Every structure is written in structure tokens, then in C-alpha cells.
Amino acid sequence: MSQPDSKVYTLLALSQSIRNLIQEKIGNRLFGLKAEIAQIKQAASGHWYLELVQERDGNRLASIQAVIWALDYEQILAKHGPEVRQLLKAGQELVMQVQVDYHPVYGLKLLIKDLDLSFMLGELEKRKRQTLERLKAEGLLDKQKELSPKVVFQNIAVLSSAEAAAYQDFVQHLKENEFGYCLQTDLYPVPVQGSGAASQINARLKQIPYIDYDLIVLIRGGGSKLDLDAFNDEELCRTVAEIPIPVHTGIGHESDWTVIDLTAQKAHKTPTALADYLLDKMAAFEGDLQQLAELLQHKCKDLIKLEDQILLSFWEKLQLLPLSQIRRQRGEIHLSGGALVRLSAQGLRENERILERFQSQLKEQAPALIRRQREKLQDLNLQLSRDGEQQLLRIQKDLLNLSERLDLLRPKRTLERGYSITRKGTQSLKTVEGLAEGDLLQTQLHDGQLESKIVKILKNE
Amino acid sequence: MSEAQELNYESAFEELQRIMSALQNEEISVDSLSEKVKRASELLKFCHDKLRDTEKEVGTVIKDLGL
Structure with missing residues (x-):
């Protein structure tokens, strides 16, 4: 002191x-x-x-x-x-x-x-590593990866800042895709940097109706490690790990990943890369569908081809089988015909023998028969000549009678007896019907003819 | 032809197969041969037409997918 x-x-x-x-x-x-x-x-x-x-x-x-x-x-x-x-x-x-x-x-x-930022970054790295180790130990880094992979993502919840260029790029990129795919995006606005960013993103994530979406994406443009430190926030990453639908990140990175990138199902280098990924996924799916359609077409074609071949073979058989059957039947008929001819010849020979027998019998018995017949004829002849004479006389008498009666009926005799024949033209007249006064008549007498004209017709009462 | 309307590929093909196997084994009498051959031709034509139609339809359906 x-x-x-x-x-x-x-x-x-x-x-x-x-x-x-x-x-x-x-x-x-x-x-x-x-x-x-x-x-x-x-x-x-x-x-x-x-x-x-x-x-x-x-x-x-x-x-x-x-x-x-x-x-x-x-x-x-x-x-x-x-x-x-x-x-x-x-x-x-x-x-x-x-x-x-x-x-x-x-x-x-x-x-x-x-x-001294290098120290700061060292601290940041250390904290990040510790966070990662804790999440890994609890299996939280794998939770998102274990979610069943979606074939395509159509309805997407986007966490980003509405004004951020990265968000605009992302939406624009999706909208102007060359394939014409239509992806539905809903923006859930959040601050993507600053001290409150992590907790606000965390709160927003919990509000999203997961059932309405196929995917949640977190979009942020490029930034330094310090800028992106919000995405190393342990609580935020725990929330992401437990979300039941896939979460992808599209955070512009200059160097290594943030913890949220490693917790998410998939991390993309940039928002544009994320958009490309979504579009590629759709294109790949469409390609698969195309392939399936082609496969379907091929299978159908093969099936039809097979059926076609069967039908063709039926067609060929149908042209051959009936004809061959008919040919065979015809062959059988031919055989039967031969048999018929053989049998007929036999029958004929039999008949011939019978006829020959008849002939020899006839030869033996013929002279007697002829004699008998001749005698019968002589008897008949005798009887005929006897009866004939009487009958001839009778006929001559009849003829004479007839001749006399016929003579009486001859027209010349009639004319001689005073009768005459009157004709008009060639018609001989029997009635006054059909005649008119002035008609010319010819009258035949036994020694000449008269020509006269009708002056008057008097019809009998 | 109401018979043709009721006919489908499956039933036509089965009937055709029966006739063909009967033909092959010559189980068809000459009396009904021409009738059976005629029927087989009809069935063949039906099956063939049906195949062509189906092929065309498949092509159209796949084209209509627009892939």
C-alpha cells in the first residue's frame, strides 16, 4: 500500500x-x-x-x-x-x-x-456439425429419404420470399417449360434470411396442409455461409424431418450443404435446378407412359399376328381337306364300280347259260311242235274254206241289193225325175233365208243349166 | 343376320376349331361337307374381319392416348 x-x-x-x-x-x-x-x-x-x-x-x-x-x-x-x-x-x-x-x-x-469471420465460420461449422450429429443419431436425417418416392410432383407448396428473384425464376422456369406441363404452385411467404428466418420458416412449415400437396420446396437464391445459417437451425430441421410428404430444397449454394439440405428428401444446387428436376421427372414419367403404350401396341400386334397365322393355316387346310376327302370318297366309289362290273358279268354269264339251256331244249322239241302247229293250221284252213263259200254267196247277194239302192240315189236319176238343183255361186240353196231380190241364181237340170234373177221371194208361212 | 351379331371372336374361333379338327379327322360326312366348309369359311372371314377391326381399333386407341 x-x-x-x-x-x-x-x-x-x-x-x-x-x-x-x-x-x-x-x-x-x-x-x-x-x-x-x-x-x-x-x-x-x-x-x-x-x-x-x-x-x-x-x-x-x-x-x-x-x-x-x-x-x-x-x-x-x-x-x-x-x-x-x-x-x-x-x-x-x-x-x-x-x-x-x-x-x-x-x-x-x-x-x-x-x-474475424474465419473464427465465426469455424464456430458456425462446429455448431452445424454438432447439429448434424445429433439429428443423425436420432435417425432424423433418413426420415425424409424413407418416404415413398413420388412418380411425379404436381401440387407444390413453395416456401420462399415472394419478392426474391430466386422464387420468380423458379415459378417462371416451371411455367415456361417446353413440354407444356402444368404444375400447381402455392407460395407460403417466409423471410429466407436474417435472425428470425429459421423460426418463421419453422412455423410456416407446420401450417401447410400436407394432404393438399405432393411436395414442399424451400427456395432461396445464392448466399454465403453466414447468409444460409438459418437453414442450419436445429429446430427447423427437426420439423422438416417429421413432415409426412417430401421436402426438397433449392438453395443457391456456393459451397457445401446446409443441415436442412441433408434433412430434406433431396437437395438441389439451385432453384432452377429444382425446377428442372420436377420437369424432368414429368418428362421421364411421360416417357415411361409412351414406352408402355408402345409395348401395349406391340403386344397387341403380336397377338393379332399369332391369330392371323392360325387363321391362315385353317384357311389352307380348309382348301385342301374337303377336296382330299372327296377324292378319297371318289376312289371308294370307283372301287365299288369295279365290283359292280364284276358282279354284273357273273350275272350275265348265268343268264347266258339259262338261255343256252332253253335253246337246246327248244332244238330238241321244235320239230314236234312245228308238226303240231302245222296240223292245227291245216284244220283251220279246211274249216275256213268250207265256211268261206257260203259267206261269199251271202256277201254277193248283199252287194247286189246295195247296188240297186245306190242307183236310185244317183243325182242324175233324180234330175231326170224332174228335180233340179239351184245354186247361188257355189252354194246349193235349201232355204230362202239369206237371199235378196235381184240375186243371180244358177239352176242345174239333167240336160243343162239356167241362169235366173230373183224377182220376188215368197217365204212359206 | 342375328347369328353374326351374337357371334364373338372366341365362340367363332372355337366353332371353327371344332370344324377344322372334324375335317382333319374326316369325321364329317360328304352329305354335310359342303355345308360345314361353307360355315368354316364364314367363321374364318368373321374371325379375320374381327382381327382387322381390332387391330385398327387398338391403333386408334393408342393414338388417342396422345403420347
Whole structure:
């Protein structure tokens, strides 16, 4: 313990002494520092004001005010990119380059000059690896992969930011596909970066009516590891693992996968690649259908061909079989004919023998027969000549009578007896009917003819 | 021809097969030979036409798939 100095200083003098001491001992030297942000806010001036702490088991071991001047912040942004913005949040552990600054009015504070992102990324990687190991141990990385694979995806729930170019690209790509396929997409808008992104995506995922969709896709454009850290969120990945329909990711990657990519059923390099995948799947399915149709056609053709061949063979047989049967039948008939001829000849010979027998019998008996017949004829002749004479006399008498009667009837005799024949033309007249006064008549007498004209006709009463 | 309307490929083919096997084995008498041959020709034509129609129809159906 030193003796108290009897001299009294002003506050400014003391403060300046401290400042000088710090300047002298530390100067503008840069320190590498690891600390957690307890509080942070950005002033309208663009300066960041932070409270850095170190804690252990909930006890604060150290704390200090820090600032990032607007000018320094711009340099940091230029060097590391806009993702740095995400790191400036309460609870974030940072590794940074700091200067110690003491101001008589504003007191002691650290000036943050730069951030060490490699450490940050290392931390991020470590956390990611731990998350992956836990999910893997619980079998959650396989759950999506075990879902039955869909042949095509037609109804798709899209988680993305409506304004994001990646989402627009994705929808456009699907819409303008060359095959003309129509995929139904419903957007479930979510922030895809920033500190709240993981929890909002998680909440949104749980709201989707899974039954209405074939697929859920998570779309985000390119980003750095820090940008995509939301997709390493353990709770979000646990939700994805338990979703009963396939979840695919289309997150633009610069390097390796995020945890959600590994949890999902399938991860695609970019949103466009995801769209291509969906279209290819449809095209492949259509190709399969086409092949099946062709197979069907071939099978039908084969079947018809087979039937055709059978019908053709029937046709050929139908032309041959009946004719051959008829030929064979004809052969049989021919045989029968031969038999008939043979039998007939036999019959004829039999008849001949009978006739010959008759002939010899006839020869033997003929003279006697002839004699008998001749005697019979002589008897008849005798009888005939006896009866003949009497009959002849009778006939002569009859003829004489007839001759006499015929003579009486001769026209000349009639004419001689005073009768005459009157004719008109060639017609001999028997009646006055049909005659008219003035008609010319010829009259035949026994010694000449008269020609006369009818003066008057007197018909008998 | 109501008989033809009731006829289908299957039944026509079976009948045809019966006639052909009877022909092959000469089980058909000459008396009914021409009648049977005539019937077989009809059945053959029917089956053949049916095949052609079916072939055409299959082609149309597959074309109508638009694949």
C-alpha cells in the first residue's frame, strides 16, 4: 500500500493522465478479442453502440462498452460483405480487432475496427456439425429419404420470399417449360434470411396442409455461409424431418450443404435446378407412359399376328381337306364300280347259260311242235274254206241289193225325175233365208243349166 | 343376320376349331361337307374381319392416348 499523495488533481488532469498512460502503454495497438454481444443498437449517425460481455454459468465475468464508428462499419462491410449485418445481434459471439480508447468525457471503451469471420465460420461449422450429429443419431436425417418416392410432383407448396428473384425464376422456369406441363404452385411467404428466418420458416412449415400437396420446396437464391445459417437451425430441421410428404430444397449454394439440405428428401444446387428436376421427372414419367403404350401396341400386334397365322393355316387346310376327302370318297366309289362290273358279268354269264339251256331244249322239241302247229293250221284252213263259200254267196247277194239302192240315189236319176238343183255361186240353196231380190241364181237340170234373177221371194208361212 | 351379331371372336374361333379338327379327322360326312366348309369359311372371314377391326381399333386407341 503506497502513501496517499498530498497533492489534489482536477478530474480533467487525472483523466488526461489516464489517457496519456493508456496512450503511452497501449497506443493504437490492435487486440484480438473474443466476446459476446449483450446489447447492440445502431444510432441514426450510423455508429454502432455495443455492450460486450463475458459470462460463465450465468455470471458476468467482464463487460465493457464498445463502438463501431460508421466509417469503420463501412470498411468492414466492404471487406466481408453484407452478411456481417447478421452478426450484429445480441447473443452473438464475435471475434474482432479492437483498440482501447479512453476519453475524459465518455470514459473507457473499445473501438471495433474489424471482425474475424474465419473464427465465426469455424464456430458456425462446429455448431452445424454438432447439429448434424445429433439429428443423425436420432435417425432424423433418413426420415425424409424413407418416404415413398413420388412418380411425379404436381401440387407444390413453395416456401420462399415472394419478392426474391430466386422464387420468380423458379415459378417462371416451371411455367415456361417446353413440354407444356402444368404444375400447381402455392407460395407460403417466409423471410429466407436474417435472425428470425429459421423460426418463421419453422412455423410456416407446420401450417401447410400436407394432404393438399405432393411436395414442399424451400427456395432461396445464392448466399454465403453466414447468409444460409438459418437453414442450419436445429429446430427447423427437426420439423422438416417429421413432415409426412417430401421436402426438397433449392438453395443457391456456393459451397457445401446446409443441415436442412441433408434433412430434406433431396437437395438441389439451385432453384432452377429444382425446377428442372420436377420437369424432368414429368418428362421421364411421360416417357415411361409412351414406352408402355408402345409395348401395349406391340403386344397387341403380336397377338393379332399369332391369330392371323392360325387363321391362315385353317384357311389352307380348309382348301385342301374337303377336296382330299372327296377324292378319297371318289376312289371308294370307283372301287365299288369295279365290283359292280364284276358282279354284273357273273350275272350275265348265268343268264347266258339259262338261255343256252332253253335253246337246246327248244332244238330238241321244235320239230314236234312245228308238226303240231302245222296240223292245227291245216284244220283251220279246211274249216275256213268250207265256211268261206257260203259267206261269199251271202256277201254277193248283199252287194247286189246295195247296188240297186245306190242307183236310185244317183243325182242324175233324180234330175231326170224332174228335180233340179239351184245354186247361188257355189252354194246349193235349201232355204230362202239369206237371199235378196235381184240375186243371180244358177239352176242345174239333167240336160243343162239356167241362169235366173230373183224377182220376188215368197217365204212359206 | 342375328347369328353374326351374337357371334364373338372366341365362340367363332372355337366353332371353327371344332370344324377344322372334324375335317382333319374326316369325321364329317360328304352329305354335310359342303355345308360345314361353307360355315368354316364364314367363321374364318368373321374371325379375320374381327382381327382387322381390332387391330385398327387398338391403333386408334393408342393414338388417342396422345403420347
